[in-house]
Amino acid sequence: MSDPNQTDQCMLEAIRRGDGQAWARLIDEYQGRLLRFALTRVSQQADAEDVVQDTFTSFVRAIDKLQLKVSIETYLFGILRNEIVNRFRTQAAGTICLIQDIYHTRAEPNADNPLEQVAAGDPGVSWCLRHSEQEQLQREVLEQALRQFVADCRETSKLRDLKIAELLFYCKVPNQDVANLLALDDGLVRVIKHRCLKRIRDYCLKLCPPGDGSVCCSQDLLTETWESHRLSCPKRSTLGAFLLETLAPEWFDYVDFHLTTVGCRFCRASFRDLKEEQDGRQQDDFGRRIMASTVGFLSQT
Ligand SMILES: [Zn+2]
Incomplete structure (x- = not known):
């Protein structure tokens, strides 16, 4: 988007x-x-x-x-x-999301490697984590994979998965807190996290140029990529429809989540601007x- x-x-x-x-x-x-x-x-x-x-x-x-x-x-x-x-x-x-202030979840050194953890629990999928000099290429592959993941969640209306992924990867909220925030079972959050990471990793593998086959990924890189491309931020037109309350109920709920639970500062700024525009601001x-x-x-x- x-x-x-x-x-x-x-x-x-x-x-x-x-x-x-x-x-x-x-x-x-x-x-x-x-x-x-x-x-x-x-x-x-x-x-x-x-x-x-x-x-x-x-x-x-x-x-x-x-x-x-x-x-x-x-x-x-x-x-x-x-x-x-x-x-x-x-x-x-x-910090880019209000919720990061609450959970103090800024990028930290030595963060765990979420994709590697998936690989460890899923020996059936070949997932090479060797280091490569092609760091820029890896970032681009990860960006495309995350973009596809978000688009897929939207197209198939898997908005619950998207909310969980946003809290985990965009905001770095711990599993247990994600469960509390969304009133879900802790085990279910872990299962969905695993499923989301597997899909992201599978997209990465599909996107890797032949002969390369490696994308190294840390939690920090996931968050940095998600944030710098604002992968799940609603378009301004969607924020406008939210303001006018013309969105379908599940989308209204999702945008409300992004603005108030996640507290995405980019989108809150755009939303406030839209609101002032509607109120006839002079700037x-x-x-x-x-x-x-x-x-x-x-x-x-
Ligand atoms: Zn946003």
Whole structure:
């Protein structure tokens, strides 16, 4: 779902050509949600505005070299998050879900290897974990595998599996706490976790180029990949339908889970922005200031 779509690509190309209107449209579209996100990390409005302005500056300065592997929104959120971590060093800046603050489940060194554990309990499947120099390739394989896993859960309405996977892999909540949060039996959570990991691993194996056959995976890498591509984050249009309460009940329940139980900060920022948009917010001044400070970086050709 975070695939850079045609619209993003067109917008990027227009900005590369120095199209000021396209750049103004991009600022207008994303400033609100980025500011909402910044305000969850930085208490002062002026600091939040500064860091959002810097995010747009970094984006436009890098635009010629930029290869869009994720959506513009995901890319901008990524820059913003780094800017906040680098500038403010806030303790919670690294966590992306509210629930991670409760469970203190940030990436830790020496994390266990969930896929290896599956392999150990399932000798029938050949799963090579040898180290490879092709780290980038492995990350891409894992990303594609997770993308397929999420798409499969959605298409087959396995939303309970997706919720469990989100808590385990996106938020790193321990098994027992996942069971408590979802009012499920602890053993059932373990079974579903095993099943999800097996599917992810099987997708990895299918995606591996012939002759390679190895994807090393740690819990940290799973979480990092899930988070950096926002693999299970609902689209903005879905958040809009949630706001208008036009989603089917099971999808309404899932989006509510993502926003309130997981507490995904990216989506909460987008949601707050949508809500303000609906309430007729005025943010023209801030947008104009960003435009004035960044337009000089656009190509003059
Ligand atoms: Zn999200």
